[in-house]
Amino acid sequence: GQNIDQPTEMTATEGAIVQINCTYQTSGFNGLFWYQQHAGEAPTFLSYNVLDGLEEKGRFSSFLSRSKGYSYLLLKELQMKDSASYLCAVRDRDDYKLSFGAGTTVTVRA
Amino acid sequence: DTAVSQTPKYLVTQMGNDKSIKCEQNLGHDTMYWYKQDSKKFLKIMFSYNNKELIINETVPNRFSPKSPDKAHLNLHINSLELGDSAVYFCASKRGGNYEQYFGPGTRLTVT
Numbered sequence: 599g600q601n602i603d604q605p606t607e608m609t610a611t612e613g614a615i616v617q618i619n620c621t622y623q624t625s626g627f628n629g630l631f632w633y634q635q636h637a638g639e640a641p642t643f644l645s646y647n648v649l650d651g652l653e654e655k656g657r658f659s660s661f662l663s664r665s666k667g668y669s670y671l672l673l674k675e676l677q678m679k680d681s682a683s684y685l686c687a688v689r690d691r692d693d694y695k696l697s698f699g700a701g702t703t704v705t706v707r708a
Numbered sequence: 709d710t711a712v713s714q715t716p717k718y719l720v721t722q723m724g725n726d727k728s729i730k731c732e733q734n735l736g737h738d739t740m741y742w743y744k745q746d747s748k749k750f751l752k753i754m755f756s757y758n759n760k761e762l763i764i765n766e767t768v769p770n771r772f773s774p775k776s777p778d779k780a781h782l783n784l785h786i787n788s789l790e791l792g793d794s795a796v797y798f799c800a801s802k803r804g805g806n807y808e809q810y811f812g813p814g815t816r817l818t819v820t
Contacts (some may be wrong), residue, residue: 630752640814641811643810685751695753696753700748
């Protein structure tokens, strides 16, 4: 099984940087995903890490350390539209099952 | 065109009723999922089908029964609805391999 922890809430100012941490304990690991979910909407894919290191995609970057069971999502140049819940999800070795953390609600203030 | 669609978007019903939620994906994906997201926003896997075959069946009451008539469709039937079934149910799909899942818009089920 998976045990995935991430902070419940974070608040930041427009234009700033926010880092959302995710730690996991897993019986098998086959990749880590970050999803964004705006209130009342479906989760949408942001990033995927399976090897250690940093993956950059525009204003969003995601980092993985498999030995530490740790990942973070970095949001740069925050915009009001970035206010959303960010979900960390770990894929089990069986390749089909994705276990989600409870999500981190990010509020961007002007 | 919508990639993953669900109907209905909202469903309000009384305890004890039986209801179905439908999901269709036009992405040609092999694997489809049902998730439940409760009031605390925790997204939990319920079922998964791969090429019409059930491959994940989490600890879900047997009042919930998924059906996959073909690779593009995965429906969820719920018998004898209870208050605790109130949640948002998301359908998702994925192609083979280590790829991301695409989620439908969700069905908000309210049991009164």
